[in-house]
Amino acid sequence: MSDKIQTIENLSIGFKSQNGREVFILKDISTQINKGETVGIVGESGSGKSTLALAMMGYTKQGLYTISGQCLFKSKNLLNMTDRDLEKIRGKEIAMIPQNAGQSLTPNLKIGYQIEETLKLHSTINTKDRQLKITELLHKVRLPSPNIMAQRYPHELSGGQQQRVAIAMALAGSPKLLLLDEPTTGLDVTTQAHVLELLNEIAKDTDTSMVYVSHDLGAIAQVSDRVIVMYAGEIVLDGNVREVLSSPLHPYAYGLLNSIPKLSLPGLPEAMPGTPPGLEQNIKGCSFFERCEFATDKCKNSKPELFIPKNKKMKVRCFWHSKLSEKKYKPNYDTHSANKTKKLDEVLKLDKVSITYSKQSILDQLLNRFSEKNITVKDIEIEINKGETIALVGESGSGKSTILKSIAGLLNTKNGAINFKKNITLSSDVRNRTNSQLRAIQLIFQNPDESLNPSHTVEEILSQPLKLYFQLSGDKLKENIIDLLKKVRLTENYLYRFPRQLSGGEKQRIAVARAFAAKPDIILCDEVTSALDVSVQAAVLKLLQDLKNDMGTTYIFVSHDLAVVRAISDKVAVLYQGRLCEFGPSSEVYKFPSHPYTEVLLGAVLEPDPDLKPVLTAEDRVEESPPEIGCSFQSRCPRVLGKKCFTETPPWQISKNGNAIRCHIKIENLFKQQTSEN
Amino acid sequence: MVSQNQISKLKRVSEVLISIFSRPSGMIGFSIVILHIIIAIISPLIVPYDYKEFNSLIMLRPPSEEFIFGTDQLGRDVFTRTLMGGRVALLVTFFGTLIAVAWGGFVGIFCGLVGGRIDDIVMRVIDAFLAIPWILAMLLIVVILGTSTQVLIPALGFFYGKGIVRVARAATHDVIARDFIMAAKARGHSNFSIIWNELLPNVRDAIMVEGAMRWSWMLLAFSSLSFLGFGVSPPTPDWGLMISEGRGLMSFAYWSVIAPIVALSSLIIGINLSADAFAKALGIDRTQKAPV
Numbered sequence: 001m002s003d004k005i006q007t008i009e010n011l012s013i014g015f016k017s018q019n020g021r022e023v024f025i026l027k028d029i030s031t032q033i034n035k036g037e038t039v040g041i042v043g044e045s046g047s048g049k050s051t052l053a054l055a056m057m058g059y060t061k062q063g064l065y066t067i068s069g070q071c072l073f074k075s076k077n078l079l080n081m082t083d084r085d086l087e088k089i090r091g092k093e094i095a096m097i098p099q100n101a102g103q104s105l106t107p108n109l110k111i112g113y114q115i116e117e118t119l120k121l122h123s124t125i126n127t128k129d130r131q132l133k134i135t136e137l138l139h140k141v142r143l144p145s146p147n148i149m150a151q152r153y154p155h156e157l158s159g160g161q162q163q164r165v166a167i168a169m170a171l172a173g174s175p176k177l178l179l180l181d182e183p184t185t186g187l188d189v190t191t192q193a194h195v196l197e198l199l200n201e202i203a204k205d206t207d208t209s210m211v212y213v214s215h216d217l218g219a220i221a222q223v224s225d226r227v228i229v230m231y232a233g234e235i236v237l238d239g240n241v242r243e244v245l246s247s248p249l250h251p252y253a254y255g256l257l258n259s260i261p262k263l264s265l266p267g268l269p270e271a272m273p274g275t276p277p278g279l280e281q282n283i284k285g286c287s288f289f290e291r292c293e294f295a296t297d298k299c300k301n302s303k304p305e306l307f308i309p310k311n312k313k314m315k316v317r318c319f320w321h322s323k324l325s326e327k328k329y330k331p332n333y334d335t336h337s338a339n340k341t342k343k344l345d346e347v348l349k350l351d352k353v354s355i356t357y358s359k360q361s362i363l364d365q366l367l368n369r370f371s372e373k374n375i376t377v378k379d380i381e382i383e384i385n386k387g388e389t390i391a392l393v394g395e396s397g398s399g400k401s402t403i404l405k406s407i408a409g410l411l412n413t414k415n416g417a418i419n420f421k422k423n424i425t426l427s428s429d430v431r432n433r434t435n436s437q438l439r440a441i442q443l444i445f446q447n448p449d450e451s452l453n454p455s456h457t458v459e460e461i462l463s464q465p466l467k468l469y470f471q472l473s474g475d476k477l478k479e480n481i482i483d484l485l486k487k488v489r490l491t492e493n494y495l496y497r498f499p500r501q502l503s504g505g506e507k508q509r510i511a512v513a514r515a516f517a518a519k520p521d522i523i524l525c526d527e528v529t530s531a532l533d534v535s536v537q538a539a540v541l542k543l544l545q546d547l548k549n550d551m552g553t554t555y556i557f558v559s560h561d562l563a564v565v566r567a568i569s570d571k572v573a574v575l576y577q578g579r580l581c582e583f584g585p586s587s588e589v590y591k592f593p594s595h596p597y598t599e600v601l602l603g604a605v606l607e608p609d610p611d612l613k614p615v616l617t618a619e620d621r622v623e624e625s626p627p628e629i630g631c632s633f634q635s636r637c638p639r640v641l642g643k644k645c646f647t648e649t650p651p652w653q654i655s656k657n658g659n660a661i662r663c664h665i666k667i668e669n670l671f672k673q674q675t676s677e678n
Numbered sequence: 679m680v681s682q683n684q685i686s687k688l689k690r691v692s693e694v695l696i697s698i699f700s701r702p703s704g705m706i707g708f709s710i711v712i713l714h715i716i717i718a719i720i721s722p723l724i725v726p727y728d729y730k731e732f733n734s735l736i737m738l739r740p741p742s743e744e745f746i747f748g749t750d751q752l753g754r755d756v757f758t759r760t761l762m763g764g765r766v767a768l769l770v771t772f773f774g775t776l777i778a779v780a781w782g783g784f785v786g787i788f789c790g791l792v793g794g795r796i797d798d799i800v801m802r803v804i805d806a807f808l809a810i811p812w813i814l815a816m817l818l819i820v821v822i823l824g825t826s827t828q829v830l831i832p833a834l835g836f837f838y839g840k841g842i843v844r845v846a847r848a849a850t851h852d853v854i855a856r857d858f859i860m861a862a863k864a865r866g867h868s869n870f871s872i873i874w875n876e877l878l879p880n881v882r883d884a885i886m887v888e889g890a891m892r893w894s895w896m897l898l899a900f901s902s903l904s905f906l907g908f909g910v911s912p913p914t915p916d917w918g919l920m921i922s923e924g925r926g927l928m929s930f931a932y933w934s935v936i937a938p939i940v941a942l943s944s945l946i947i948g949i950n951l952s953a954d955a956f957a958k959a960l961g962i963d964r965t966q967k968a969p970v
Contacts, residue, residue: 408864430864438866451857455879457686464875465865496686518865 005177005209006056007032011069011079013051013060022067023279025051027233029069030306033177038203038210040224040241042217042256044533045504046276048233053179053213055079057094058086073177092122095175099182101166105154111138111165112150115172122173137168142198159396160191164198171202178210184219188395189560193604193614196222215533217260218606221245222613229253232276232287235306239314241610249314249321251292259538261567263605266587268567271539275503286318294320344385346422347521347554348407353380353416355399355406355578375414377402377578378626386521389548389555391569391586393562393601399578400558404524407556408443409433421521439469442515446527448507452499458485458510459495465517484513487550488543505536509543516547525557529564541568562605566590574598576633577626584659594670595661596639631664639673641665697959698952704959707951714764714945721762727755729762730913738931748933750924759915760937764945766910767917770830771896777835778842778896779889785839786846786885787877790854791869801847804840812837812899820908830909834900838892845888849881883960890953894946901942917942 008031014024026048033039033056043049054061055071058078070077073089081089090096098104106114115134119125125133138146141164154162163183170178180199184192200223203210212223220227220241227244229237229252237250248254255272262269274291277283286292286299298319306317318324355377377399384390392400405411407418409430418426420437427433442465445451452461462481466472472480482492488509499507508528515523525544529537545568548555559565565572565586572589574582574597582595593599596618603615617638626632630646637645641664650664661667698704733753741748747756785804789797816833823829853859854877862876903909904918912919917938924934 410860410864430866433866435866438864441864443861443864445857445861447857451861453858453876453880456875457683459683464862464867468865468867496682498686498690514861 003035004032005035005073007072008052008056009070009072011052011055011071012067013055013064014067015064017280021280024067025064025233025279026055029235031228031235031238033209033211035176035209036203036207037226038212038224040212040214040220040227041230042214042220042227043230044215044256044276044535046279047230049213049230050181052230053181053211056177056179056211057090057096091118091175092173093175094177094179095170095173096179096181097163097166097170097183099185101162101183102154102159104166105162107154109153110150111152111154111157115150115165115169118169118172133172137171138165140171140202141165141168143168158191159187160195163187163191163195167195167198167202171206174206175208178208180210180212182214183212185214185216189562189606190395190600190604190616190618192219193606193616196606197614197616199223216606217245217257217534217608221608221610222606229256232283234287234317235315236288236317237314238306239312239316243313245608245610247324249309249312249316249324250288250318251294251320251324252288254324255291256535257608259535260608261538261541261561261563262607263563263566263590263602264607266566266590268541268545269538271542272535275505294323344387346383347386347420348384348556349419349422350380350382350403350407351417351419353403353406353418354378354414355402355411356414375578375626377406379416380580382573382580382583384522384554384556386554387548387552388571389557389569390571390573391557391559391565392573392575393559393565394575395560395601397577398575400575401526402578403575404443404526404556404558407522408441408524435469439518440521441524442518442520442522443524443526444511444515444528447531448504448511449499449531451511452507454499457496457498458502461499461510462514462517465514469518480517484517487516487547488513503536504532505539508532508536508540512540512543512547516551516553519551520553522554522556525555527559528557530559530561537564544568562602563607574601579626579632580662581633582659582661584655584657588655588657588659592655592657592659592671594655594659594667595663596637596665596670597633599674600636600638631662639665639670694959698955701955701958703951704955707948707953707955710944710948711952714948715768717761718765718768721765725755725758725761727758729754729758729915738927738934740931741933747937748931750920750934751927751931756920756934756937759920760917760941763915763917763920763938764941766827766914767897767900767904770827770834771893771900773831774834774838774896774900775889775893777832778839778892779885781835782839782842783846783881783885786843787850787873787881789843790847790850791873791877804843807840813902816899816903817906817908820903825908825911830900830903834896838896838899842885842888842892846881846885849884850877853877853880887953887957887960890949890956894949894953897942897946897949
């Protein structure tokens, strides 16, 4: 083996619970990071991956302490060093790149100054050369015109640029080890792909070791050489990224991989049953015992060791790994049936809907004039049929949530109409809608922590819509509530719990139940799975699909995750800067992404396969506001035709596959260009 | 019958209570306040002398076995008057606080929810009132309407509600940005229903803690009024009044003011300690993370 940068030996970290027992966050972790190696640590929330990453720089979160073991860096144990000594190592030898760079940069200091501070602390460069070094660093992270960038404040940069600055700061001390804690989680798909590409290049150029912590196997697959899978504070699998992802030998890793929706495969992924064990639970045997399909009494009573099976190149903590290697990783998807044959009734139609957040000037108001400036969402035309799932996709700022809010009546439209069941025009203000119109459209939000009132019990939460729309009370109300709980695969036991006593997946189930309580025609889903772990996400998607099949509900599904959209939707609308780019059946849009923007977007999606590299064709840039004339995608489009794109709004074209795109380039020519490049 | 739902809620209340009493500040603070309240209620039955009986023969006696806190310039027993001196103050400020919390809380939540022009107007009026020194305004009210408790309670309640309006409004703004309020709006609930079901349970804690703090300030304010001669009229015993009467003689008859001062300050400290522990138990202390 090559030189070790860091060795972790039998590390256990935990805290004392209220009754004095030791509770383990990390259990007996032993591993090492080699020189020039990128190690991905993957696991669901609560698996201890962040705690492990922090321990690697000698930090334990407040309240936690090292129970046993050590973390050796240059043969010194980081965990019993004084803060003084750690200061010399942190930033210089070991650097950290945080999840949210926007929050970790000081808002009132210029970028250049902040990097200079790091240089002052961690290098011996003199004042004159420091400016050169700053420019060099900013250039290294491929920020355009580094000299100008250095004079900017953090808020003047986009999320991706802020993350690049954070990387530049981490590189300032030329560290031996770089720790990255979910560095791309908050970023758009295209930006994420660019940042990962940058990290790959840095790893290659500087020979820095990296530890990449993420819940996203797609990102891990792109950057890491080795991957460590964590479950309930333990390493369950540790090996070469290609081998782990192609034939995972641990049932947890297997289930995790299976529960990720993939672009290449339509249909819903398989959900993993159960939830991870609680922290205080005393586990004698394998921690995955309760959720494992191979579990036997042996697993219950004795803990498997982490070992390297014969002829394999990975360490695994499972007795039955051989059964898995026989099983061979083969995704099992149940494809949902898009009912194409039946003539479907139209339930909702957006007719040239435009929305703006900016207030109109008094003059415009007086003259009842509609100003064309700063329109967030413009001329959206979508028809939605009963029982269909329509997905709105696009990067942040594409106006997808804005459209959803206006359908719910929470945001006034400036122009156009929302027609419900052909003959009813819905008011754009929720207060002017009738009870039955309100009932017909329900919302499910992204984060169930936010969308459930923390001081209400589950019973109260679910009784709200039932009381409001159906005037139920007493036993009838209770019966209905229990019915709803059963529908979302929960039991009566949940009735009197508060949201904080539920897991993330359970909370989202309650939110789903609340939406279905109204017996709605349309449910608006705003990024409903993005706050959830992948295995939970798969279960929630399955639940939504089942409920739809039972009740014939229509979903309007907003998501930035294109693989999730692929899994659940019948039709896709691709939005850029509040303008519709492409609309069509999802199978067609994914198979033949005709619009240049759809092509860029799909190209940037990360699949959990190290051999499927994202294709980056467009520049990673954020526009502040959409262009006033011409095509909305003009400034980033890799296929700009010419002047026409900047001056004329592109016309709609319909391909023979049934997807409509808005582009000046003839649809046949687009196909030709794409196929010739491939 | 108590429903399952209420049991779940009671559990939360008992958790808060346990948390309050497991803190030294909560334990001491609540004990002091409860002791004061008990004394205020039963004092007429246990005091050794009549509180208003003058006796020129025993004026300004120092503490002795007969009069443990001594006597005042009119020969009244200071111990008796101290025990009874909190009765009016507690009564007035307790109900005053309730009024302050009720109107301040409601106006604050309402303004926070509706926002816009109504919010602007109400808040500017509140600001204007905040600019008036409370003591001047109180004196004006008392001079015009008299010093009866029927005047003092609403007057103090009104003046101390203004601050609660601001706190309630700020707490509402915190909650209102969250998705469950948007969910309720999207379902089409009325403003009243949103205030009652969604907002109140979540801003209640902040308002209650603020109310507890206001109580101690109001107690001080009431005693100041009495001290200035605009609160309780003699011969009714009251700490503020007693301090005022004994003030001139303090240099040689310190005992006539020490007892009411200790009584008043211990009550205020007690309330403050309790409010502090209360806030911490509810998790709205600034140094602690709020429970989700």
